[in-house]
Amino acid sequence: MASRAEERMQRQSARNGWLLSLPALGLLLIAALGPLLIIFVYSVLTPGQYGNVVWEFSWDGWVSILFTRDIFDGTLGLADAHLTIFWRSVSLSLMTTLATFALGFPTAWFIATRPPRQRGLWLFLITIPFWTNLLIRTFAINEVIRQEGVLNTFLLWTGVIERPLSIIYTDTAVLIGMAYVYLPLMVLPLFAAIDRFDMRLLEAGYDLYASRWQVLRRVILPIVKPGIVAGSILVFVPSLGAYVTPRVLGGGKNMMIGNFIELQFLAGRNWPLGAALSVTLLLIVTAALLIYVRAANRGSNPHG
Amino acid sequence: MKRLISATALLMATSAIAQAEGQLNLYNWGNYTSPELLEKFKAETGITVTVTDYDSNDTALAKVEAGGHGFDLVVPSANYVPIWVEKGLIVELDASKLPNKANIAPEWADVSWDPGRTHTVPWQWGSTGVAVDTTIYTGDINTSAVFLEVPAELKGKINVVPEMNDIVAMATMYAGGEPCSEDPEVLKKARDLLVAAKPDWISMDYGATERLSNGDWAASVNWNGSSMRVRVANPKVAYGYPKEGYPLFMDSVALLADAQNVEEAYKFLDFIMVPENAAMISAFARYANGISGSEAFMPEDMKTAPEVVIPEEHKAAGVFLPTCTGKAQEYITAIWTELQK
Amino acid sequence: MAERRFEIGRIPGFATVAVATFVMLYLPIATLVAFSFNEGNSIAVWEGLSLHWYREAWDNQAVKDATARSLIIAVCAAVISTTVATMAALGTTRRAKFRGETFIYVAINQPLMVPEIVTAVALMIFFGMIKVATGYQGLGYLILAHSAFCIPFAYLPIRARLEGMDLSLEAAASDLYATPWKTFRHVTLPLLGPGILAGAMLAFVISLDDVIITEFVKSGGQDTLPTYMLGQLRRTMTPEVNAISTALLALTVMLLTAFFLLTRKRD
Numbered sequence: 001m002a003s004r005a006e007e008r009m010q011r012q013s014a015r016n017g018w019l020l021s022l023p024a025l026g027l028l029l030i031a032a033l034g035p036l037l038i039i040f041v042y043s044v045l046t047p048g049q050y051g052n053v054v055w056e057f058s059w060d061g062w063v064s065i066l067f068t069r070d071i072f073d074g075t076l077g078l079a080d081a082h083l084t085i086f087w088r089s090v091s092l093s094l095m096t097t098l099a100t101f102a103l104g105f106p107t108a109w110f111i112a113t114r115p116p117r118q119r120g121l122w123l124f125l126i127t128i129p130f131w132t133n134l135l136i137r138t139f140a141i142n143e144v145i146r147q148e149g150v151l152n153t154f155l156l157w158t159g160v161i162e163r164p165l166s167i168i169y170t171d172t173a174v175l176i177g178m179a180y181v182y183l184p185l186m187v188l189p190l191f192a193a194i195d196r197f198d199m200r201l202l203e204a205g206y207d208l209y210a211s212r213w214q215v216l217r218r219v220i221l222p223i224v225k226p227g228i229v230a231g232s233i234l235v236f237v238p239s240l241g242a243y244v245t246p247r248v249l250g251g252g253k254n255m256m257i258g259n260f261i262e263l264q265f266l267a268g269r270n271w272p273l274g275a276a277l278s279v280t281l282l283l284i285v286t287a288a289l290l291i292y293v294r295a296a297n298r299g300s301n302p303h304g
Numbered sequence: 305m306k307r308l309i310s311a312t313a314l315l316m317a318t319s320a321i322a323q324a325e326g327q328l329n330l331y332n333w334g335n336y337t338s339p340e341l342l343e344k345f346k347a348e349t350g351i352t353v354t355v356t357d358y359d360s361n362d363t364a365l366a367k368v369e370a371g372g373h374g375f376d377l378v379v380p381s382a383n384y385v386p387i388w389v390e391k392g393l394i395v396e397l398d399a400s401k402l403p404n405k406a407n408i409a410p411e412w413a414d415v416s417w418d419p420g421r422t423h424t425v426p427w428q429w430g431s432t433g434v435a436v437d438t439t440i441y442t443g444d445i446n447t448s449a450v451f452l453e454v455p456a457e458l459k460g461k462i463n464v465v466p467e468m469n470d471i472v473a474m475a476t477m478y479a480g481g482e483p484c485s486e487d488p489e490v491l492k493k494a495r496d497l498l499v500a501a502k503p504d505w506i507s508m509d510y511g512a513t514e515r516l517s518n519g520d521w522a523a524s525v526n527w528n529g530s531s532m533r534v535r536v537a538n539p540k541v542a543y544g545y546p547k548e549g550y551p552l553f554m555d556s557v558a559l560l561a562d563a564q565n566v567e568e569a570y571k572f573l574d575f576i577m578v579p580e581n582a583a584m585i586s587a588f589a590r591y592a593n594g595i596s597g598s599e600a601f602m603p604e605d606m607k608t609a610p611e612v613v614i615p616e617e618h619k620a621a622g623v624f625l626p627t628c629t630g631k632a633q634e635y636i637t638a639i640w641t642e643l644q645k
Numbered sequence: 646m647a648e649r650r651f652e653i654g655r656i657p658g659f660a661t662v663a664v665a666t667f668v669m670l671y672l673p674i675a676t677l678v679a680f681s682f683n684e685g686n687s688i689a690v691w692e693g694l695s696l697h698w699y700r701e702a703w704d705n706q707a708v709k710d711a712t713a714r715s716l717i718i719a720v721c722a723a724v725i726s727t728t729v730a731t732m733a734a735l736g737t738t739r740r741a742k743f744r745g746e747t748f749i750y751v752a753i754n755q756p757l758m759v760p761e762i763v764t765a766v767a768l769m770i771f772f773g774m775i776k777v778a779t780g781y782q783g784l785g786y787l788i789l790a791h792s793a794f795c796i797p798f799a800y801l802p803i804r805a806r807l808e809g810m811d812l813s814l815e816a817a818a819s820d821l822y823a824t825p826w827k828t829f830r831h832v833t834l835p836l837l838g839p840g841i842l843a844g845a846m847l848a849f850v851i852s853l854d855d856v857i858i859t860e861f862v863k864s865g866g867q868d869t870l871p872t873y874m875l876g877q878l879r880r881t882m883t884p885e886v887n888a889i890s891t892a893l894l895a896l897t898v899m900l901l902t903a904f905f906l907l908t909r910k911r912d
Contacts, residue, residue: 035764068638080645140677227802
């Protein structure tokens with residue numbers, strides 16, 4: 001009987017799949033995807049004297065991603081500044097993803113194992129801090145970790161440390177801030193995945209004398225994988241473009257990709273380079289996403 | 305829920321009737337417009353002014369250029385005014401509708417970026433200098449060396465605002481050049497100065513008012529209005545005018561070419577040139593205004609503040625940044641990228 | 646049953662990390678709330694207790710308007726994006742693979758892959774043309790833009806929820822001659838609930854936080870709370886913003902408590 005139903009579903013699958021996705025795709029086409037075509041076009045135009053573009057074809061935007069003509073002696077060299085900025089953004093985003101997972105997984109698990117009626121409440125507790133605006137939240141983090149901030153005062157008072165920790169304006173500060181900002185993006189999908197996890201599987205696992213670690217690795221992680229995939233994407237990709245947090249907590253001495261692209265579109269007045277950089281970032285992220293999703297799906301059929 | 309719906313309807317309606325009678329849309333820097341000024345204007349003329357914020361000249365320029373913005377007046381900085389004019393985004397003002405134009409102080413009545421004041425009306429002006437805690441550093445603070453060749457006492461304690469054009473201009477002037485220079489030798493020197501000094505900076509951030517007041521930073525490249533607030537909170541902090549050259553800025557109000565409420569706009573432009581009203585603008589944002597006779601209405605603490613009234617001996621070093629050419633801008637961006645990579 | 650589930654699900658150390666996480670989440674919030682009661686005009690130097698900034702915020706029409714506008718946009722964007730994302734998730738999960746499925750997946754996640762400033766500039770140009778052509782400059786553009794970039798945030802948790810859901814219940818329902826709509830309404834939707842809730846909350850929060858796209862899309866008189874604060878960034882931040890944030894928080898907590906008590910009674 002199930003197979004008959006599945007057969008029917010299969011036949012309608014493609015049609016319904018497209019039909020159901022249509023409203024989302026339509027909205028994206030108007031307000032995200034479509035306008036982005038403009039960016040592709042702009043990447044092969046000539047920068048205007050005072051921002052914007054001049055409608056003359058030019059590859060300069062693309063060439064200057066990897067190579068810069070040294071403004072002082074005119075030689076063409078590898079744009080190491082651009083590569084440094086790209087690499088910093090990628091590594092910081094990876095660390096942020098790991099940090100949110102390390103904190104988020106136990107938290108999501110904790111919430112999912114509360115009695116059903118309490119779960120909604122705990123979930124809200126995760127999102128409530130995010131009702132306050134990103135800027136003011138970042139400033140609040142700054143208040144906590146700065147030299148004479150709440151954290152240092154408390155630790156000094158309790159005698160845990162003898163001299164204040166210098167966290168502010170370091171990469172650690174940026175990491176703390178980014179993990180803070182993106183935590184719910186990890187916790188919520190993880191929760192959604194863990195919540196449908198059948199705890200009887202754990203029982204079965206323990207009955208078979210599996211250790212807690214084995215159960216975690218062999219039973220829990222494979223099943224909540226879709227949640228991990230979703231969470232990592234939601235954290236990794238936006239942190240690549242992050243810009244307020246690195247600026248406020250890192251002291252703004254080093255740029256991330258987001259700041260660099262913004263610089264080209266605003267004060268730098270080089271829209272084609274900004275556009276070319278954006279397209280490059282888009283391609284890198286798309287490629288990474290495809291590889292990641294494919295790897296995550298390999299061999300894991302959710303119905304097992 | 306019902307409340308929400310009616311509130312939605314109301315908001316949608318207000319944005320739809322923005323072109324109706326008695327309305328004016330001002331596009332201005334954030335936290336720069338005195339609410340009392342707008343109330344007074346409404347009481348006198350019946351015109352409601354809606355203020356919308358921007359945070360950079362480039363954002364404002366790009367948005368207005370894209371069209372369909374719904375603004376009537378905009379407040380660009382001096383070095384951007386020629387760009388607005390060249391792109392045809394702002395129009396020449398009809399002087400016959402501005403009887404108070406005579407109130408513009410002589411020094412601001414004919415300026416390089418707007419000869420004869422044909423397109424703009426002064427809003428506020430100020431300077432970018434260095435604010436230093438004089439108990440930590442006792443040396444000369446009227447020099448860019450404070451942040452370009454950081455004295456030992458300030459190492460790791462000084463902040464530099466992330467304003468590309470101001471900072472590169474200060475470094476260029478310190479290196480002996482002019483702002484918007486295209487001379488490779490001078491620019492190379494400026495770049496090397498900045499790159500070498502960066503490890504001594506604690507950060508490149510805004511928020512100096514806060515962090516100089518609470519002692520997180522011992523010094524910062526900062527605007528004069530903010531520095532005055534700092535001094536009030538923390539009297540140890542003094543404001544220095546770098547003798548090698550420091551940037552002056554003036555933001556002026558201009559009428560957009562596609563403004564919908566032109567008559568209302570003229571009333572507002574004329575209104576802000578009344579000395580008493582100009583003083584209200586200054587009292588709120590703490591910058592000087594450029595209208596003769598407004599001094600009498602200024603708050604007491606601003607009349608003599610060394611941050612607002614530039615001392616005679618430092619006047620000569622103040623420079624209005626010119627509008628850089630595309631080439632010069634390319635140099636500046638390259639230096640900045642090198643600095644922040 | 647609930648008790649048992651809890652016992653079995655206990656993994657040593659997890660509760661500790663979770664509690665630490667909650668403390669970490671609320672420490673900055675506590676600081677921010679504390680400074681909203683600051684007498685002086687600093688968000689970092691304590692000068693005594695006062696309600697000064699609440700009065701200030703209450704008297705500031707611009708702030709009140711911006712807050713209302715932020716909330717309206719966030720509610721609309723959350724509802725729209727969650728609705729279309731739920732449909733798309735149902736369309737792209739638990740079916741036989743079909744041609745174009747990967748395309749849909751990538752298209753839906755596209756807003757995540759582009760730095761905000763890029764989407765912002767693109768939308769500014771595109772909407773600018775529409776604004777000039779139609780003359781309409783209302784909030785619609787902001788709601789549209791927010792709904793679009795919230796879609797992936799709503800879609801991914803819902804999809805994650807759907808991916809492992811048991812098909813047999815729905816199959817059983819349809820075998821019992823339930824119409825597809827009834828099956829959806831009474832079987833799929835309740836099972837999907839937590840995913841939808843998670844998605845909607847994310848979308849709401851993401852919309853509430855957006856600065857750059859809003860800054861570039863807004864027309865005259867359409868400042869939201871974040872763009873209002875962005876304008877202050879270069880000048881001075883006063884505890885006024887803390888007061889607004891605290892008021893919003895208090896409102897949330899009150900609504901939440903009411904909601905919690907009500908649902909509890911029903912049980």
